Amino acid sequence: MGETLTIRLTVNGKAYDRPVEPRLLLSDFLRHDLHLTGTHVGCEHGVCGACTVLLDGEAVRSCLVFAVQADGAEISTVEGLATPSDGSGIPHPEDADLHPIQAAFRESHGLQCGFCTPGILMTLVPFLEENPDPDEEQIREALSGHLCRCTGYQNIVTAVRLAADRMAT
Amino acid sequence: MSHDTTFAAPPAEAPARPRQVGESPLRNEDRRLLTGEALFVDDVHLDGMLHAAFVRSDYAHGNVKSVDLTAALEHPGVVAAYAAHDLGDYWEAGPLLVPPPPIDDLEFHAATQVPLAKGKVRHVGEPIAVVVARSPYEAEDGAALVEVDIEPLDVVSDLKGGLEPDSPRIHDQLESNLAAHVIQRKGSWEEVRERAHRVIKRRFWYDHGASAPMENRGIVANWDARSRELTVWDTTQAPIPIRNGLAAMLGLPQSEVRVIAPFIGGGFGPKIMMFYPEEVLLPWISMRLGQPVKWIEDRQESFFATTQERGQDHESELAVDAEGRILGVRDEFLCDTGAYNPYGLTIPINTQCTLLGPYRVPNYHSEFRMVFTNKPICTPVRGAGRQHGVFVMERLLDRAADELGIDRVEIRRRNYLTPEEFPHDHEIIYQDFKPLVYDSGNYAEAMDRAVEMIDYAGFESGAGAAARSEGRHVGLGIVSYVEGTGVGPYEGARVGIEPGGRINLVTGVGTQGQGHFTSFAQIVAEQLGVQASDVEVVTGDTARFGWGTGTFASRGAVVAGNACHAAALEVRKKVLTMASSVLGAAEEDLDLAEGVVRVVGSGESISLGELAALANPLRGAVTPGTEPGLEATAYFGPERGVTASGVHAMILEVDPDTALVRILRYVVVHDCGRVINPMIVEGQIHGGVAHGIGNAFYEELVFDEGAQLLNASFMDYLLPTATDVPTIETDHVETPSPLNPLGVKGVGEAGAIPVGALFAQALENALDVDGFEVREIPLSPNRLFELMRDAREEG
Numbered sequence: 026m027g028e029t030l031t032i033r034l035t036v037n038g039k040a041y042d043r044p045v046e047p048r049l050l051l052s053d054f055l056r057h058d059l060h061l062t063g064t065h066v067g068c069e070h071g072v073c074g075a076c077t078v079l080l081d082g083e084a085v086r087s088c089l090v091f092a093v094q095a096d097g098a099e100i101s102t103v104e105g106l107a108t109p110s111d112g113s114g115i116p117h118p119e120d121a122d123l124h125p126i127q128a129a130f131r132e133s134h135g136l137q138c139g140f141c142t143p144g145i146l147m148t149l150v151p152f153l154e155e156n157p158d159p160d161e162e163q164i165r166e167a168l169s170g171h172l173c174r175c176t177g178y179q180n181i182v183t184a185v186r187l188a189a190d191r192m193a194t
Numbered sequence: 195m196s197h198d199t200t201f202a203a204p205p206a207e208a209p210a211r212p213r214q215v216g217e218s219p220l221r222n223e224d225r226r227l228l229t230g231e232a233l234f235v236d237d238v239h240l241d242g243m244l245h246a247a248f249v250r251s252d253y254a255h256g257n258v259k260s261v262d263l264t265a266a267l268e269h270p271g272v273v274a275a276y277a278a279h280d281l282g283d284y285w286e287a288g289p290l291l292v293p294p295p296p297i298d299d300l301e302f303h304a305a306t307q308v309p310l311a312k313g314k315v316r317h318v319g320e321p322i323a324v325v326v327a328r329s330p331y332e333a334e335d336g337a338a339l340v341e342v343d344i345e346p347l348d349v350v351s352d353l354k355g356g357l358e359p360d361s362p363r364i365h366d367q368l369e370s371n372l373a374a375h376v377i378q379r380k381g382s383w384e385e386v387r388e389r390a391h392r393v394i395k396r397r398f399w400y401d402h403g404a405s406a407p408m409e410n411r412g413i414v415a416n417w418d419a420r421s422r423e424l425t426v427w428d429t430t431q432a433p434i435p436i437r438n439g440l441a442a443m444l445g446l447p448q449s450e451v452r453v454i455a456p457f458i459g460g461g462f463g464p465k466i467m468m469f470y471p472e473e474v475l476l477p478w479i480s481m482r483l484g485q486p487v488k489w490i491e492d493r494q495e496s497f498f499a500t501t502q503e504r505g506q507d508h509e510s511e512l513a514v515d516a517e518g519r520i521l522g523v524r525d526e527f528l529c530d531t532g533a534y535n536p537y538g539l540t541i542p543i544n545t546q547c548t549l550l551g552p553y554r555v556p557n558y559h560s561e562f563r564m565v566f567t568n569k570p571i572c573t574p575v576r577g578a579g580r581q582h583g584v585f586v587m588e589r590l591l592d593r594a595a596d597e598l599g600i601d602r603v604e605i606r607r608r609n610y611l612t613p614e615e616f617p618h619d620h621e622i623i624y625q626d627f628k629p630l631v632y633d634s635g636n637y638a639e640a641m642d643r644a645v646e647m648i649d650y651a652g653f654e655s656g657a658g659a660a661a662r663s664e665g666r667h668v669g670l671g672i673v674s675y676v677e678g679t680g681v682g683p684y685e686g687a688r689v690g691i692e693p694g695g696r697i698n699l700v701t702g703v704g705t706q707g708q709g710h711f712t713s714f715a716q717i718v719a720e721q722l723g724v725q726a727s728d729v730e731v732v733t734g735d736t737a738r739f740g741w742g743t744g745t746f747a748s749r750g751a752v753v754a755g756n757a758c759h760a761a762a763l764e765v766r767k768k769v770l771t772m773a774s775s776v777l778g779a780a781e782e783d784l785d786l787a788e789g790v791v792r793v794v795g796s797g798e799s800i801s802l803g804e805l806a807a808l809a810n811p812l813r814g815a816v817t818p819g820t821e822p823g824l825e826a827t828a829y830f831g832p833e834r835g836v837t838a839s840g841v842h843a844m845i846l847e848v849d850p851d852t853a854l855v856r857i858l859r860y861v862v863v864h865d866c867g868r869v870i871n872p873m874i875v876e877g878q879i880h881g882g883v884a885h886g887i888g889n890a891f892y893e894e895l896v897f898d899e900g901a902q903l904l905n906a907s908f909m910d911y912l913l914p915t916a917t918d919v920p921t922i923e924t925d926h927v928e929t930p931s932p933l934n935p936l937g938v939k940g941v942g943e944a945g946a947i948p949v950g951a952l953f954a955q956a957l958e959n960a961l962d963v964d965g966f967e968v969r970e971i972p973l974s975p976n977r978l979f980e981l982m983r984d985a986r987e988e989g
Binding site: 048053056060062066067069072119120127132137143164165168171172175176178 | 220223224228231232237239330331406457462707709727877881883907913917919921
């Protein structure tokens with residue numbers, strides 16, 4: 026390893042203090058230094074969106090961010106989405122701990138291989154906060170920064186609408 | 195994609211559904227995938243794990259003069275580096291994965307890929323050396339320091355040119371670049387050509403593309419000398435054949451090699467290719483260094499190092515009578531296999547067979563030449579040559595309909611095989627080495643439903659005419675196809691009930707997103723009277739199940755699904771036999787539901803868990819000759835493949851100024867026999883159609899004359915996004931296959947197959963320009979603009 030810098034950041038509410046090489050990508054830092062492997066890497070050039078995480082609440086592609094740029098930031102990844110809750114509105118008791126968007130993806134068959142899914146979920150969290158009642162065109166526009174090879178997107182669109190309905194009540 | 199309500203579909207009513215099979219329970223695998231817990235290959239982390247990076251050829255064709263690893267080995271963090279000569283006796287060309295089928299007078303020349311290039315490189319991206327370091331970053335640093343001297347050679351980049359006598363030769367041991375020459379015949383084309391009312395003749399070009407799963411390939415290999423176990427996590431669609439091959443290559447017993455295909459982020463074909471060089475090398479490196487080693491492909495690498503599927507150049511003729519009935523077809527084509535041909539003839543044989551479609555074709559002459567080129571290796575990608583054949587046949591029928599003044603739906607109806615004509619023998623050999631015999635189908639019904647759903651009759655006079663009168667370029671397409679699915683040889687499954695009632699199902703096939711954890715669970719749950727969520731499914735781990743072949747040719751549900759069914763039936767039998775003895779009641783008086791066996795009409799009952807405990811006693815005597823436990827292993831091998839089919843219809847709109855296309859409606863009526871899980875089947879169709887839309891209008895692997903791929907990134911190779919893929923309306927025709935007990939047919943590839951042919955027809959309908967004909971796929975706005983301009987200039 027070459028020269029390192031120490032970064033301090035929180036991921037899913039937990040504080041970390043780690044030496045990193047300046048060239049280390051945030052995606053690799055999360056996956057291989059912190060072993061939070063739910064964030065996936067599909068292209069490493071910022072197109073596919075699989076590696077999307079929240080950096081201070083905004084969706085970013087973690088393959089286009091160096092870990093050192095996240096010094097002092099609050100990061101959220103897919104591992105932090107499910108939180109024990111009352112599961113209100115989720116009809117399947119076993120999914121009561123899931124985030125409403127996660128539960129809606131399961132109910133609508135919005136995932137197949139599931140590789141692109143964590144990144145899509147992380148884009149949708151702020152999207153639905155800012156657009157609580159999106160129409161189909163807005164949903165498709167929001168998803169257009171993500172590539173999915175399995176689903177044809179249709180059931181993802183359905184899932185987003187279902188999640189929006191649940192979160193509104 | 196916004197939707198034009200003018201073309202909106204009527205709301206669908208939910209059909210009534212029976213028990214487990216035919217239901218759509220939520221998927222068992224989803225929680226792990228949604229929470230980030232699911233293990234993919236790159237998620238494997240082992241203590242002391244090293245990382246590999248490959249040095250690949252920048253040239254499509256050249257002599258390797260020298261490979262100097264010195265600077266790489268001196269770089270901090272680099273542990274080892276190897277070129278071809280370091281492999282010693284381990285260096286060997288890969289096996290011929292699929293030998294040619296038994297077709298008379300077939301000519302086939304095999305040349306398979308090597309672990310690291312020795313002497314020559316034959317395509318861009320061919321691996322030359324591998325560098326191993328403590329981190330992936332340091333491995334890439336090291337790879338950049340390997341000095342490779344290549345003397346470039348003239349390149350074979352085009353199919354016709356590759357067969358010219360003065361073409362550069364790719365494989366010195368072969369006489370030419372001809373990889374295969376195959377003729378299959380039925381009846382006499384020459385004879386019907388003479389007496390035909392009309393002969394349509396056209397030349398077509400159909401190119402396919404990259405599989406582009408969201409997860410690139412990857413391997414982790416760990417040789418543990420003390421436990422004598424080599425564990426390999428591999429993004430493969432075929433873990434068991436990989437285990438068997440690795441054991442043979444490394445001189446290990448199969449029991450000491452464990453290959454795990456964990457969650458795989460999409461496959462679509464190229465993740466089954468025995469063997470990729472990286473699959474051969476990583477286990478060898480781990481054994482040599484005594485440490486675990488990981489390699490994860492990057493996206494750019496994937497465009498060269500993962501196999502892809504490419505173009506075919508067809509010269510085709512269709513002979514029809516005055517009523518548009520097919521008298522015969524002649525089709526001659528060139529196809530590209532790339533630098534090597536480990537996958538044999540699977541793709542062109544699929545083309546040759548699938549071209550016949552759902553039609554009665556009494557005379558057929560099909561001939562192809564497969565050509566070695568200096569491009570990456572071609573192996574099947576979702577559809578696997580079938581779309582090429584469908585494109586040819588559907589285009590020829592469209593032309594015949596035009597020339598004879600017959601409606602395009604009507605000309606198809608006149609030529610469909612009828613339900614009474616099954617089984618139908620096409621008298622040629624399919625990719626599974628068996629005669630191409632269709633088992634069942636109801637093509638006219640699928641067409642009727644599609645016609646109704648898309649409102650074919652109303653379009654020309656109603657919505658379509660209205661849109662056109664406003665100057666909009668709106669067109670409708672409707673095409674048919676078949677797909678040979680579910681080929682052999684076999685798969686297996688083991689079903690067991692644990693004391694406590696937990697039900698386990700293990701099968702050898704891996705899974706790449708098809709929902710096997712759910713659909714296979716449904717099949718078992720139906721027999722054991724439980725819910726799909728009660729069945730724990732394990733796939734793709736050779737330590738758990740060691741017999742089978744893999745996930746390809748839309749065969750998982752057909753072949754492995756029926757093995758699950760057979761094993762579940764045996765366990766059910768054991769359950770009822772034992773319950774009969776314990777409860778003192780006749781088997782026919784027993785009812786198995788909700789995990790409990792009850793005596794009908796009495797209060798007596800016993801749970802599956804209690805029976806499982808009794809079946810595995812710790813003391814006392816058991817009946818000699820009996821087996822412990824409520825467990826069974828079963829296999830299923832189909833006599834031959836089963837034929838799925840369907841009709842796709844679309845309405846699209848073209849902007850004549852930008853040549854951008856908007857899909858307004860998309861309808862699929864599909865027959866995959868008995869549907870195990872409608873939700874999953876529809877999801878497979880959605881994804882297939884999206885892949886097909888990519889193939890038709892967005893995705894093209896662009897090579898220059900030097901066989902350099904010019905668009906090896908997702909910035910330049912365009913996958914369809916959520917704004918490009920429309921809502922897909924689906925319906926099912928169910929003609930159960932008589933060739934397997936579940937009556938199922940495959941569906942994984944179906945959605946992708948007819949989309950090119952459909953696009954072509956709908957575009958012609960939308961533009962209605964004299965002389966405008968689509969004879970090639972893929973298109974793009976640019977290419978469509980050129981075709982429109984050319985037609986106008988010629989017209």
